[in-house]
Amino acid sequence: MIELEVEHPPLARIRGEPLGEPPNDLYIPPDALQVFLEAFEGPLDLLLYLIKRQNLDILDIPIAEITRQYMEYIDLMRELRLELAAEYLLMAALLAEIKSRLLLPRPPAEENEEDPRAELIRRLQEYERIRHAAEALDALPRLERDLAQASAWPPEDMRKPPAPEVDLREVLLALREVMARAQMFSHHHIHKEPLSVRERMSRVLDCLGDEFYEFTRFFDASEGRRGVVVTLLALLELLKSQLIELMQDTPFAPIYVRRVA
Amino acid sequence: MDEQRLKLILEAALLAAAEPLSLERMQKLFAGEEEVPDRHALRKVLAALASECDVRAYELKEVASGFRFQIRQSLAPWVNRLWEERPQRYSRAILETLALIAYRQPVTRGEIEDIRGVSVSSNIIKTLIEREWIRVVGHREVPGRPALYATTKAFLDYFNLKSLDELPSLIELKDHAVNEDEPE
Amino acid sequence: MDEQRLKLILEAALLAAAEPLSLERMQKLFAGEEEVPDRHALRKVLAALASECDVRAYELKEVASGFRFQIRQSLAPWVNRLWEERPQRYSRAILETLALIAYRQPVTRGEIEDIRGVSVSSNIIKTLIEREWIRVVGHREVPGRPALYATTKAFLDYFNLKSLDELPSLIELKDHAVNEDEPE
Numbered sequence: 001m002i003e004l005e006v007e008h009p010p011l012a013r014i015r016g017e018p019l020g021e022p023p024n025d026l027y028i029p030p031d032a033l034q035v036f037l038e039a040f041e042g043p044l045d046l047l048l049y050l051i052k053r054q055n056l057d058i059l060d061i062p063i064a065e066i067t068r069q070y071m072e073y074i075d076l077m078r079e080l081r082l083e084l085a086a087e088y089l090l091m092a093a094l095l096a097e098i099k100s101r102l103l104l105p106r107p108p109a110e111e112n113e114e115d116p117r118a119e120l121i122r123r124l125q126e127y128e129r130i131r132h133a134a135e136a137l138d139a140l141p142r143l144e145r146d147l148a149q150a151s152a153w154p155p156e157d158m159r160k161p162p163a164p165e166v167d168l169r170e171v172l173l174a175l176r177e178v179m180a181r182a183q184m185f186s187h188h189h190i191h192k193e194p195l196s197v198r199e200r201m202s203r204v205l206d207c208l209g210d211e212f213y214e215f216t217r218f219f220d221a222s223e224g225r226r227g228v229v230v231t232l233l234a235l236l237e238l239l240k241s242q243l244i245e246l247m248q249d250t251p252f253a254p255i256y257v258r259r260v261a
Numbered sequence: 262m263d264e265q266r267l268k269l270i271l272e273a274a275l276l277a278a279a280e281p282l283s284l285e286r287m288q289k290l291f292a293g294e295e296e297v298p299d300r301h302a303l304r305k306v307l308a309a310l311a312s313e314c315d316v317r318a319y320e321l322k323e324v325a326s327g328f329r330f331q332i333r334q335s336l337a338p339w340v341n342r343l344w345e346e347r348p349q350r351y352s353r354a355i356l357e358t359l360a361l362i363a364y365r366q367p368v369t370r371g372e373i374e375d376i377r378g379v380s381v382s383s384n385i386i387k388t389l390i391e392r393e394w395i396r397v398v399g400h401r402e403v404p405g406r407p408a409l410y411a412t413t414k415a416f417l418d419y420f421n422l423k424s425l426d427e428l429p430s431l432i433e434l435k436d437h438a439v440n441e442d443e444p445e
Numbered sequence: 446m447d448e449q450r451l452k453l454i455l456e457a458a459l460l461a462a463a464e465p466l467s468l469e470r471m472q473k474l475f476a477g478e479e480e481v482p483d484r485h486a487l488r489k490v491l492a493a494l495a496s497e498c499d500v501r502a503y504e505l506k507e508v509a510s511g512f513r514f515q516i517r518q519s520l521a522p523w524v525n526r527l528w529e530e531r532p533q534r535y536s537r538a539i540l541e542t543l544a545l546i547a548y549r550q551p552v553t554r555g556e557i558e559d560i561r562g563v564s565v566s567s568n569i570i571k572t573l574i575e576r577e578w579i580r581v582v583g584h585r586e587v588p589g590r591p592a593l594y595a596t597t598k599a600f601l602d603y604f605n606l607k608s609l610d611e612l613p614s615l616i617e618l619k620d621h622a623v624n625e626d627e628p629e
Contacts, residue, residue: 041537042563087563126560129615133548134540136613140604141518144383145532147605148277148524150503150514152319152330152460155337163392164349166356168420174353175360176434182376195425198366202411205367205399243367243399243409260402272502273520278527279463290523318456336457339474343462354575370530379572383530397529408529 043091044127046073051124058124063102063117067095094120200234205243208259215246215255262296268306275310279391281327351388358385359394363416363428367398367409386410394419446480452490459494465511465602509601509608542569543578547600547612551582551593570594578603 040046050069051058074092077084101116141147204218218231235257238244247256274290275282284300291297298306307328311321319330332340358381361373374381389395394416400406412425422428458474459466468484475481482490491512495505503514516524525532535543542565545557557565573579578600584590601608 041541042561044562085563091562123560123562127562130541130545130548130560132616133544133613134537137544137547137604138535138540140606140613142604143515143602145525146518146521148273148516148521149463150276150460150516151279151463152276152332152457153279153322154340154461155332155334162344162349164351166351166419171356171360171363171420172429172434174356175364177353178357178361178377179431179434182378195364195428195430198364199412199425202367202398205409206411208399242402259399269502270520270523273516273524274527276460276503276514277516277524282527286527290526292526318453319460330460332457332461333453336454339454340457340461342474342476343458343470352575378568379575380533382576383528383533386530387528 041131042085043070043088044124045131046070046088047091048124048128048131058121058128061117061121063095063099067099070095196230197233197237200230201238201243204231204234204238204257205259208244208257210259212247212256212258215257218257262291262294262298264306264309267298267302268310271303271306272310275321275328275330278329281324281329283327286327352385354379354381355385355388359389359412362389362395362410363412363425364431366411368411369401369407369409371407446475446478446482448490448493451482451486452494455487455490456494459505459512459514462513465508465513467511470511506605507607508605509598515605538566539569539572543573543596543600546573546579546594547596547609548615550595552595553585553591553593555591576603 040049047066047070048058050066051061056062056066071092074084074088077088098116098120143149207213215235218235219228220231221228223231235244239246242260244257245260247258248254270290271287274287284303287303288297288300307321314320314330318336319332322329322331357377358373361376362368365372365376370381370386386395390397392415393413395410396413397408398411399409401409417424454474455471458471468487471487472481472484491505498504498514502520503516506513506515541561542557545560546552549556549560554565554570570579573594574581576599577597579594580597581592582595583593585593596609606612
């Protein structure tokens with residue numbers, strides 16, 4: 001569809017219309033726009049897209065036209081109050097500057113001055129090469145996705161390469177670090193959550209399988225009051241995170257638990 | 262599927278798995294294909310693979326949990342020298358992932374990535390599963406049905422814990438630096 | 446040591462190691478024996494091993510840190526069904542950053558940002574360092590002494606490459622013949 005419109009550029013249609021009225025060739029449903037913005041890796045990527053879409057030559061970009069289209073995207077994004085990275089605005093300023101320099105009549109003395117587009121073109125080319133290189137890299141066969149190391153079990157009565165020994169303190173130090181980094185310590189609710197509840201959550205999920213399970217079967221009186229509380233908290237936590245659901249046919253009938261399907 | 266192709270696929274799976282494969286698990290390799298080989302067909306191909314190994318450094322073994330390729334006993338003296346050099350260590354990434362699974366279980370890989378701010382490679386998960394310190398206890402019912410991981414009994418045993426409760430709470434971790442000189 | 450025996454030992458070691466083996470490490474397998482095969486002998490046997498793989502599910506591949514047996518790419522669809530975890534996909538941001546480091550190394554974060562036209566999040570750098578695909582090889586002696594990043598052998602191993610020379614070549618740059626009469 002886009003290709004068809006490129007053959008008959010719908011530019012005249014857009015001119016003069018108030019900004020914010022998305023032109024047809026640019027129309028993207030608002031929901032999709034965030035996705036769309038995320039699809040671009042930055043202003044150079046967006047510019048390259050605009051250029052390629054119209055089969056233009058990077059070496060000879062019609063600056064005025066590209067600037068106009070670029071600005072339409074920017075305005076559209078602003079209109080929808082999408083957070084726009086500063087880089088996009090910087091590029092808009094640069095395009096505007098190049099355009100104005102091209103429009104100004106040049107005194108003969110400055111005839112051999114460099115084309116104001118040159119720097120932009122160089123950057124676009126450089127970025128395009130990297131974009132291709134990234135695609136080529138992604139296409140290389142790689143471990144995990146396309147290849148696996150072949151290995152066989154070690155000989156009888158020989159352990160595999162000895163598994164690394166780990167000191168619990170090392171694990172705790174690692175946790176401290178990651179929590180500090182994520183600033184998880186500031187979340188109040190985590191402090192109070194007893195780990196036994198987490199453990200019980202795993203156990204409940206594990207024994208649920210695909211069947212119904214009677215609610216009371218999770219409670220083991222021999223664990224005492226504390227055990228019952230832990231189980232209840234675990235069930236509530238699982239309910240809250242929508243991993244299980246409770247069912248009861250009629251009031252006072254047995255309550256059943258099952259995994260959310 | 263012709264036998265030659267089937268043989269290649271089984272050989273590949275056995276060499277990639279690094280653990281014994283049961284016949285059921287081998288059948289799952291063909292999930293979604295028109296023709297899933299039956300146990301009889303699998304056994305026939307495994308027999309062919311086994312006899313081809315006669316000239317190789319490994320043999321096909323059937324153990325309780327399935328089949329695996331195993332290096333011949335006679336080659337043990339040389340293979341042993343492979344591990345002599347370096348005592349292995351786990352990376353910080355593995356330890357952090359393990360700690361997060363212990364404290365936030367049941368938890369998905371995506372949730373671990375959110376907290377760590379770094380993507381977690383499948384190898385890390387595989388290493389911890391192979392060590393039998395974590396396992397899949399379910400799936401979160403969101404698009405992609407990501408696996409939920411939890412720690413195992415073996416994890417508690419290794420670290421000599423009766424239950425997860427014996428791990429310090431996060432607040433304790435924060436307030437008291439982990440004491441390096443703590444007696445064992 | 447006769448060649449047949451040497452071949453069996455190398456085959457065993459390569460299948461037991463779970464990581465690429467360098468020629469040096471292969472030689473260490475014979476430490477203490479009267480006769481340690483030289484590199485030439487090892488290469489000869491490796492070539493024989495490689496050609497015997499033609500009919501098998503795996504191939505012998507030389508990557509940056511040594512030799513490994515690896516499952517053929519054509520069998521990946523079946524092998525991948527062994528694992529619950531899908532192999533990770535990498536975002537364009539990560540791939541472009543990695544490509545820039547691979548092709549322009551050593552390079553600073555600022556230089557990467559200049560070429561990509563956007564800022565590079567620290568998560569991307571952290572992920573690449575954690576995967577051990579890149580590392581800091583020095584600092585540029587300018588204000589702030591920014592770190593210089595380069596790729597590692599593990600990067601080459603992962604992407605099935607022996608050296609940076611094997612990276613796909615960059616597309617040619619066309620010369621900028623400025624058109625003086627830009628229509629407007």
